[in-house]
Amino acid sequence: MKKCIIVYESNHGTVEDCVAKLKNQLKYETEYVKASKFHDVSRLADFDLIIIGASIHAGSVQSKIKEFVTKNQNILIDSARMGLFLCTLSDKEEAEIYFEKNFSPEFLSKVECKGLFGGTVHYERYNWFIKFMMKKITKSSEDINKLHEEEITNFAQYFNK
Numbered sequence: 001m002k003k004c005i006i007v008y009e010s011n012h013g014t015v016e017d018c019v020a021k022l023k024n025q026l027k028y029e030t031e032y033v034k035a036s037k038f039h040d041v042s043r044l045a046d047f048d049l050i051i052i053g054a055s056i057h058a059g060s061v062q063s064k065i066k067e068f069v070t071k072n073q074n075i076l077i078d079s080a081r082m083g084l085f086l087c088t089l090s091d092k093e094e095a096e097i098y099f100e101k102n103f104s105p106e107f108l109s110k111v112e113c114k115g116l117f118g119g120t121v122h123y124e125r126y127n128w129f130i131k132f133m134m135k136k137i138t139k140s141s142e143d144i145n146k147l148h149e150e151e152i153t154n155f156a157q158y159f160n161k
């Protein structure tokens with residue numbers, strides 16, 4: 001069976017949930033690891049598919065993801081097939097810009113499939129400050145689930161072909 005690794009970061013669990021959904025749908029032997037915990041980058045050569053997953057906070061992906069991609073850009077570009085997905089609450093048209101804003105054109109040109117999986121708000125996962133901020137931004141104290149399950153499935157199916 002082909003092998004896949006998902007390298008990700010997640011502040012409050014949405015990306016992590018998407019990683020689990022992808023793992024279930026990919027026809028690969030799939031492992032996953034946080035970018036901040038992945039040190040043996042020589043292992044990247046062992047995989048047929050590398051997926052990077054991150055989320056948007058104040059317009060940016062996690063610095064650990066930026067660092068991982070920048071540091072290992074040459075290895076990533078020379079290695080396996082590449083996928084990239086983002087979790088964000090923005091609408092799709094608005095969210096497209098986050099790819100160019102956060103990743104280099106060289107890296108993006110190697111990415112075969114880019115996914116925008118949507119986002120969530122789970123108040124019980126936040127500290128008081130983020131709760132306060134998110135209530136202001138969303139003008140609601142209700143949880144939000146804007147996860148695009150069909151995008152996750154399409155993304156997995158793209159690489160399963």
Ligand SMILES: Cc1cc2nc3c(=O)[nH]c(=O)nc-3n(C[C@H](O)[C@H](O)[C@H](O)COP(=O)(O)O)c2cc1C
Nearest residue numbers: 010011012013014015055057058059089090119120
């Ligand atoms: C403090 C904070 C800032 C955020 N800023 C943005 C933003 O600038 N643009 C956006 O589209 N979504 C923004 N979001 C929404 C997140 O991208 C969304 O909640 C996502 O599901 C987070 O995934 P994670 O919990 O795996 O990190 C923000 C969320 C929080 C909590």
